Amino acid sequence: SSGINAEYGVDWLVDNIPTTASVVDLGTGNGHLLAELVEEGFTNLTGVDYSASSVALARAVNEGNSVNFFCRDILEPVASSAERFDVCVDKGTYDAISLSATSSKDRVRYKTGLLSLLSPSPSARFLLASVNWTVSELREFFTDIFEVEEVLPTKQFTFGGVTGQDVSIIAFRHLSPQTGS
Secondary structure (H helix, E strand, O other): OOOHHHHOOHHHHHHHOOOOOEEEEEOOOOOHHHHHHHHOOOOEEEEEEOOHHHHHHHHHHOOOOOEEEEEOOOOOOOOOOOOOEOEEEEOOHHHHHHOOOOHHHHHHHHHHHHHHHEOOOOOOEEEEEEOOOOHHHHHHHHOOOEEEEEEOOOOEEEEOOEEEEOOEEEEEEEOOOOOOO
């Protein structure tokens, strides 16, 4: 597949993640990504968004699909007893948070909220697509809790003699707490 499908990492998820894994789409918006994952055979999908109208739209887009949607602010950590996910996917929420007036504080709160949603298992993954941050900037910010598993290839462009890309997509692997074994 190509285009936006590949940009959002659907192909990577299909190639690397079991279809039974629990996947949460952070800032699900219209829920289109989850509808695509349903088409690819994924069975344990959840979308979260702070906007009630986005959640309503996502439910409509996914009518007939067994996808769960919740209205919540991912900057607020969830209770330790709450459901944890094998995979967290973000295709723009971190970018939006990065543009807020309280960006430096909110980016740290995002990381804390993300950790409260992600399974502590070493098999847990975080797939992040960003149009505002470079791969090296993202790697640096998340290096205390994740290691880079793969940088997904994206379309490149050259402007003024400098080559860049329109989107950075990174698959991170969770750094589990050391158990001493």
